[in-house]
Amino acid sequence: MSEARSALPGATFEGIAKVAEAGLKGMVTFRGDLGNAKIKSAIKAVTGAAVPKQRAVTTAGGKGVAWMSPDELLLMVPHAEADATVEALAKALKGQHFMAENVSDARAVFTVTGAHAREVIGKLAPVDMSRFEAGEIRRTRIAQVAAAFWMAEDGTITVVCFRSGAEYMFGTLSVAAQAGSEVGVY
Structure with missing residues (x-):
């Protein structure tokens, strides 16, 4: 590797x-219904930051969430945590319609x-x-x-x-x- x-x-x-x-920065592209309470909760759980309003960025403890479009966010985490962030979202949002991909590199x-x-x-x-x-x-x-x-x-x-x-x-x-x-x- x-x-x-x-x-x-x-x-x-x-x-x-x-x-x-x-x-190196960890970045995860997330797409889904940003008004969905379960999605909001999962995003906050992996970043510590709330889903931001339109054209805004929220941060917490070196992590962050950036609004990219009405159904897209950019999650910012340490580079070494990007894959684990995608896995945690997949587990928390099982059965929900969403996409999360590590785009760091x-x-x-x-x-x-x-x-x-x-x-x-x-x-x-x-x-x-x-x-x-x-x-x-x-x-x-x-x-x-x-x-x-x-x-x-x-x-x-x-x-x-x-x-x-x-x-x-x-x-x-x-x-x-x-x-x-x-x-x-x-």
Whole structure:
């Protein structure tokens, strides 16, 4: 069995914001009736976080749940716990209509941090970053790459994309974060 590796181990860039590859992260795509009480209970049991409202992220103890669409969530857990999370959901939701898949190794995760983190994302995504608040998520494009991003707190943005686009995403975020590129909008 091969050893798991993140897409761009240790890659960082510092300019008006710091861009860093976040390392291995456990991610489980979940689809089902998000209003179902049994599903809500199972999600909370495996993550400690409640099913979020539309375009929101909830977190608890290093784990989290991100709203991706009306019937889809992204569960975030430690990388080593992703398979066990899928198994626990299968056991808790036996007989329910749902899908849970470990997609950890198909994704790349980056963090953009610093006073100009909003500006870096604002240059690349069609989102009004002046109104974007902590706890929100957007599923959109960053430059030409399908991505999702959320803000844990002001100045800390997490970006998720397909692993196949990791190098392009890192390069694009780094160019947007170049020193001297401040626009001063946010």
